[in-house]
Amino acid sequence: MLTSATLCALFPLLSLAHADVVARFEDVPECMRYFYQGKVPEWGAATPGVVRLCQRFVNRYHFATLYDTNQRIAVYSAYRFQPSNGGGREKQWFVEPQLVNLTWQAEMKAAYWLSKDHPGVYLGERQALNEDYTNSGFDRGHLNPNGHHAVPSRNATFTLTNVVPQNHKLNQNAWRIYESHLTNLFQASCSHSYVLVGAVPSEDNWIVKNNVKRVNIPDYLWNAYCCVDNNGRPVQSGAATARNTEVNLVEELSLDGLGKFLQQFTNQPMGELFHNNCKA
Template identity: 25%
Template sequence: MAPPSTGSGPIETTARANTHSHAAIEGFAQCPQHFPGHAPTVAWPGRQRALCFDGFAALYSGESKTPLYTAQKLTRASVEAAKGIQRVDRFYPEARLPAADRAQLVDYVGSGYDRGHLSPAGDMPSVTAKAQSFSLANMVPQAPKLNQGAWNQIEQSTRKYAARATGPVFVFTGPSFDRQPGTIGPGKVWVPSHTWKVVYSSGDGRAWAYWTLNQGGTHSLQPISYREFEQRSGLALLPEAVH
């Protein structure tokens, strides 16, 4: 997930990008329950913002106008509670973000892409958490056939696993971008080349990932190893002992 070159100027150094990220994740001190340890940093140029929600956390980029990742904790009890919460599709721009950094509803209109949840509405164990999951700060432009097909199956299989796991299951979800990403809407929201999901079962220390091309067509539901995910993405999201 290397920072793309947008043609607007030199990419910031890794040290400076890390400074942005370290400053941003201090905001996660308000919601440590969503992480299996310390919130991971992402070396990424420009503005980052840590956003805490009831059911998940999002590290948000004002450059891409998408999350860089979301993080959440699933348990048997939370999965069971989520089953009884009715879904109401009320998407909204995130008012906690500066106006210049926000994705807007108009950006997705006529774009050909779905507003793809990173932390799924189906995971949310309360009315408030489910409503918050429709923030555009939890969305990326996602190909409809992926969002409504294979990606939905991945979300369902993750919930099923969490419902029978021996301990909490932590989930990171995010986008991967090409060096020169396409954009949608007047706000130029970046379109991911891939979307991914990392699942960490804390009860037995297992971790795996899904890596999907953000296009229509057939997608593999076969997970990859966490080590392979690190190699593909350049991200280290879990404690070092997990491989």
């Protein structure tokens, strides 16, 4: 018979079994479907303060995020492209309850309503809040774009753990055009498309609120994709980077080229972003 002490010790482990904050993506089969051939990138894994989020909305997962709780921006989001089925933009921004308290609900929730559930509790210690972006001069730039999904996954992209402070001109012009280019490519050439979109944080450039450094303003955005046929065989891959400034330019690269680009920002081995670098 399990004693009450043993049950108390086991409860945190049991409560995390279906949580959106997980110790390893590999422990959640439903979350692993966003990584081609089950390959989780090594990139960013050693970053201090990172957590792994299986992004839950309407009681199911929609994408995965490696999130830096110190910089309060994502290292990357991993998703599978879906043709859009229409639907508008969310009118509210979600936060992750378990980044406040692991015993709270697993599903993302609008900060207003989460505050109502837990009055007096500050929600922004380990994640960005909507007010951080207000009057900041930066867009809430989606990493995993809402336009690459059907409802309800489209709605799930409106969590603040999926956005970074993005230069308005870049977000509304070159980066948006590149996302549209990928939409056309994926629909024309791929049966399934696996995508990673990330940010390279700046050394010391922040959205500051009340003299507190709240959200890191990344120097670069990057994208990588792996397209496969109905048999799971790679048919096309590619990547891109963009400086997060009004230069408003997206540079397209190979996966190898992106790997070399990202390697300059870490002392850790870069590793592959996709299984076998998305090669047949």
